[in-house]
Amino acid sequence: MxxxxxxxxxxxxxxxxxxxxxxxxxxxxxxxxxxxxxxxxxxxxxxxxxxxxxxxxxxxxxxxxxxxxxxxxxxxxxxxxxxxxxxxxxxxxxxxxxxxxxxxxxxxxxxxxxxxxxxxxxxxxxxxxxxxxxxxxxxxxxxNTDQEGEAMAILAGKNKLAKICHLELDYAYGNDLEAGILKAMPKYAPDAKIVLTLKPKLGATDFNPFIPQVMAAGCDGVLSGLWGPHFVSWVKQAAPLGFFNKIKWISGGEVGSHEIAGELKGEYPDNVISNTYELWYKGxxxxxxxxxxxxxxxxxxxxxxxxxxxxxxxxxxxxxxxxxxxxxxxxxxxxxxxxxxxxxxxxxxxxxxxxxQANIGQFWGPMVKKPDRAYRMMEPAEYIQPK
CATH class of the missing domain: 3.40.50.2300 (Response regulator)
Structure with a gap:
């Protein structure tokens, strides 16, 4: 829609x-x-x-x-x-x-x-x-980016990621989110190592120069703030290459929202854990x-x-x-x-x-297929609110 x-x-x-x-x-x-x-x-x-x-x-x-x-x-x-x-x-x-x-x-x-x-x-x-x-x-x-970065570091630790590729947009949000993740990783994912960092520009639509670099880096997980149309473009260009078959994608940028799940529908890939402020199907x-x-x-x-x-x-x-x-x-x-x-x-x-700063929280969880839906839904969806 x-x-x-x-x-x-x-x-x-x-x-x-x-x-x-x-x-x-x-x-x-x-x-x-x-x-x-x-x-x-x-x-x-x-x-x-x-x-x-x-x-x-x-x-x-x-x-x-x-x-x-x-x-x-x-x-x-x-x-x-x-x-x-x-x-x-x-x-x-x-x-x-x-x-x-x-x-x-x-x-x-x-x-x-x-x-x-x-x-x-x-x-x-x-x-x-x-x-x-x-x-x-x-x-x-x-x-804020520190709150989001901490949540992503926690998820990297829970999913036992060892080699991480870091993919952010090269502007304030991406740079600050990267800083928030790196600040939180020693506490929540101490055994993980960043093996590659890439920063496409805000508004980028062609990710073909970046996709092979990530696939060749040997990472088992990607931490990313690609949001909205950036994530949609990455999926459409990377999924046909088998990108999401083995690589876990942990994402900020609210790509767990229905705005994105509803747009990608059946093209939404496996192995994505993301966030959203609100879910129409869960309060x-x-x-x-x-x-x-x-x-x-x-x-x-x-x-x-x-x-x-x-x-x-x-x-x-x-x-x-x-x-x-x-x-x-x-x-x-x-x-x-x-x-x-x-x-x-x-x-x-x-x-x-x-x-x-308001203490607003977000839902975090994996995006899964549902037999009665044409799009993915977050399940389980955990609401994490900062103190």
Whole structure:
């Protein structure tokens, strides 16, 4: 299913909804809505829009209508920076959400600092956002590369990998994920050895120069952050060569999500262990069922995408912070976000007051064939939430 075709008009109000006097609260959001990144960006925007609709149906934020100003970041840091500045200076948004690529998230973090407007990073994972680049106005509700790297190192140890090929995209996410894995390996996979490291560029589509190198390296496992269309392209080019017959693929980048499983269907290979924030067929919190049913109705499909949950959570965090602060003032909203806990479709989340990082978890598990499905599903799926 092409989730880029699922975009719907935001801001639908239920009949008779009444709002208090006052200008609408404006939420700016950037996701990649065209190109390869749209496989994740479009579903994230659907979740964002669903949250806006729910808020407006209940009277908005502080009794004021909520408007969503949506833009395509085109998976490009320069585009994201200029567009975000325009949303802040011209459109006068009260807060900015979104981003997908870590390079885009880092660019948006810098604009947030310059313009003194709160930015909630709903998808970008680079650890730098909440360490080296951390400032008063930036917060993250997605996982970070250290958390993901630790989980991958744990899985490498559990699967007794001896020789590992490391395959990452050559940009912030890939480089930081590699660092997170290497930091965790001595503890969780002390007997494993990295025998090859390769770094294709972000947006790469031709992996034929890399596939033979990995197959010749003698590794019994690959640790990789190839996500979305990158993973799809690798599978289509490598699987016919028997690549996945003997090599275990342990992957970040949420290739365990239905966005990817549903796209690859029968082409999804064996020996893949991956992650996802949310599964339409498995919840870790009682509220998940209601959320998934609403999303399924909105998209007219039972098999909903996982990225919608991240877009949804970002909006609900913004709303909760403004309600707590009783203001849209960036300084007051930033203060309200520190230590803030809210209920979400994946359980109660808390943003750490010092690091501005939410303790969101992920499902991890092998992708297996199901006799009654045309696509693979994660089974068993273990939800791992950082403390």
């Amino acid at each position: 092409k989730y880029s075709a699922m975009l719907v008009a935001a801001g639908v109000l239920s009949a008779g909804t009444a709002f208090a006097q006052g200008a609408p609260i404006k939420i700016g959001v950037l996701y990649p809505l065209t190109g390869g990144g749209a496989v994740y960006g479009a579903p994230a925007l659907v979740g964002h829009q669903m949250a806006i609709e729910e808020l407006n149906a209940k009277g908005g934020i502080m009794g004021r209508k909520v408007e969503s100003l949506e833009r395509d970041d085109k998976l490009n840091p320069a585009t994201a920076s200029s567009t975000m500045k325009e949303l802040i200076t011209k459109d006068k948004v009260d807060i900015v959400l979104g981003g997908l690529a870590s390079s885009v998230g880092l660019a948006m973090t810098e604009v947030s600092k310059q313009e003194k407007v709160v930015y909630i990073s709903t998808i970008p994972k680079s650890i730098q956002i909440t360490t080296d680049k951390l400032h008063k106005y930036v917060f993250r509700t997605s996982a 870790n919190d009682p509220s998940h069922k209601e959320f998934q049913e609403k999303l399924a109705k909105k998209l007219n499909t039972q098999e909903t995408p996982q990225w919608a949950a991240l877009g949804y959570i970002g909006v609900m965090y913004a709303a909760a912070a403004m309600e707590k602060a009783k203001s849209t003032d960036p300084d007051k909203v930033a203060e309200a976000l520190e230590g803030l806990s809210i209920g979400t479709p994946v359980g109660t989340l808390t943003i750490d007051a010092k690091t501005h």
